[in-house]
Amino acid sequence: MISSTANPYVKRIRSLAADRRERRRERIVVLEGVRLLADALASGAKIELALYDTDQLAASSAGQALLVQLAPLTQAYPATARVVAAAADTMTPQGVVALAHWPEIAPGAPGIALVIDGVQDPGNLGTLLRSAEAVGVMQVFCTSGTVDAYAPKVVRGAMGAYFRLAIGQDLSWEQVGERLANVDQIYAADASATLPYYAVDWRQRAALVIGSEAHGLSEAARSYATRLVGIPMRGQAESLNAAVAGSILLFEALRQRSLGRS
Amino acid sequence: MISSTANPYVKRIRSLAADRRERRRERIVVLEGVRLLADALASGAKIELALYDTDQLAASSAGQALLVQLAPLTQAYPATARVVAAAADTMTPQGVVALAHWPEIAPGAPGIALVIDGVQDPGNLGTLLRSAEAVGVMQVFCTSGTVDAYAPKVVRGAMGAYFRLAIGQDLSWEQVGERLANVDQIYAADASATLPYYAVDWRQRAALVIGSEAHGLSEAARSYATRLVGIPMRGQAESLNAAVAGSILLFEALRQRSLGRS
Incomplete structure (x- = not known):
């Protein structure tokens, strides 16, 4: 359970959210919110790091479903609401912030x-x-x-x-x-x-x-x-x-x- | 030239921008920005009050054209940049804030x-x-x-x-x-x-x-x-x-x- 906003993971997420060059060098995208993260996981996104507030996720059915997916991931850490908010870019981060690798997607059908x-x-x-x-x-x-x-x-x-x-x-x-x-x-x-x-x-x-x-x-x-x-x-x-x-x-x-x- | 942010016109604009009931009672809309105000005037809007920063408007050709329209209006007042900013809702008010009466518009062609x-x-x-x-x-x-x-x-x-x-x-x-x-x-x-x-x-x-x-x-x-x-x-x-x-x-x-x- 991460309870300090000085945790290096918080700093890493904030830094990647703020710095275009760093995102590009590491090929990382910052994901915030239950719906976006659930959608990313459903599409096969590779999560590098996730911080989540168990209480907040447990309060909604979509959040509960996401908890079930995050719990087994070794790179996903429960954190306090304050820590999740500190790592987030939005005012209302909905209990979860994560880093994912840029997807490698082949072009779709010709069109x-x-x-x-x-x-x-x-x-x-x-x-x-x-x-x-x-x-x-x-x-x-x-x-x-x-x-x-x-x-x-x-x-x-x-x-x-x-x-x-x-x-x-x-x-x-x-x-x-x-x-x-x-x-x-x-x-x-x-x-x-x-x-x-x-x-x-x-x-x-x-x-x-x-x-x-x-x-x-x-x-x-x-x-x-x-x-x-x-x-x-x-x-x-x-x-x-x-x-x-x-x-x-x-x-x-x-x-x-x-x-x-x- | 209005130079005090305590001027009652500033207060009146801020109050109408903030309060839905007041807008409704007075049937007034707050307009900010050169393009919006020029568009409103071209469409026959009745201006109740306008505060404008002559220097800022004079700096662009669209602003100059608006100045020519505002100058003859008795209800349009030159003001300092600080006063216009204090009256404005946006961070970048583009030199003009105004109040206009709600337009009375008949429905268009059946459709x-x-x-x-x-x-x-x-x-x-x-x-x-x-x-x-x-x-x-x-x-x-x-x-x-x-x-x-x-x-x-x-x-x-x-x-x-x-x-x-x-x-x-x-x-x-x-x-x-x-x-x-x-x-x-x-x-x-x-x-x-x-x-x-x-x-x-x-x-x-x-x-x-x-x-x-x-x-x-x-x-x-x-x-x-x-x-x-x-x-x-x-x-x-x-x-x-x-x-x-x-x-x-x-x-x-x-x-x-x-x-x-x-």
Whole structure:
């Protein structure tokens, strides 16, 4: 039972939550909360370390189920509520904080690839990854200007998508272009594009590029894109949130692929 | 020039930002930021009070354009950066905070009505309102368990949608039902529904109901709904964020209405 907030495990978790370079060097992701950890374990995540508050987990049925999974792990330690809170990034850590190795996930079935080109808001990236997994995206490429896909807030937004989605990071557009050599079209979302997203045949092998919230698509993205696609709107709204726009495009691709027609 | 943070205008803005009942009694909304205020003015918002930092506004072209609009208003006062910050709800108020009267907006062209049934997160409600305006929703009804649609964080998320969208609040399901007497179908989004959202004919007069993030649809919503609709997914994700799910449904309705076919 760990009862001191000075315990080196607490320091290690805090340090990995705060430091992108350290996460990257060690290929570790910080997981907080019952649902996220249960989802990670169900998807085969390898846990390096877990601190949990037995009382808090025992208070919910989902927590009890997680306790049963954590108890036999030699790298999972019961700790006081104060210790778990000290290790956590969120205000309400739900009784468990853990470190897991970055999953090694092979690309999914050939289909849509998603390129994240400079999205800055961790909540937006998390939402995009959650939608990408939900529609069965083959793989995700994040260009080097994008927020760290393993930042704790991104991981919380993406939920278990992390452990089921192939994600490449820190890529130059040259590298992204190489990886997209086999796709038929590279569609980039752009608020001023005249081609409606639903006029595109998403049953092709295609990539979808989502630009940054503040600056839109990078020049490199525009040069690699084969077509720009837009979301027609009725109101006077100038644009949509990047995560919402990306999700609308991804679900249209799934709709067409499910129906087998556009 | 207002230079004291003890100025009664500062107190009045803070008080309205914090107190839902006061906002409701006075029918006032708090607006922060250049883009939101410019959007509100362009949509005919009536400003009751504005405090602005001339230096900060003068530093950007959008701010300069807003200055030109604010300067002739007798109810708009230049203030120090400290005063504007003291009146603001956000950490980075962008040099302007204002009070506007609730807009009186007539319902739009007959089409889709949106019912918000208990959404709790201000960011989610703001995103849903922004999407509703973007697709040309006729009007929005918020049931009484929903977060205040005039809370500052909702207003920031919705951007100018506020001043172009008819929004009813604090409604019982009985009242919502009366207002929906003329629609052909009341579709309620439900993660376990078997009817895919794209199999629905959204060219009818219809209402779309979005439930709360934590608890889904209320019992009342289920009893008023004529059909439950779901978003088919490929991955193992259990559900989508309420704002993302609602936006996907709203944009499918617009897609069908734009094409004139399903």
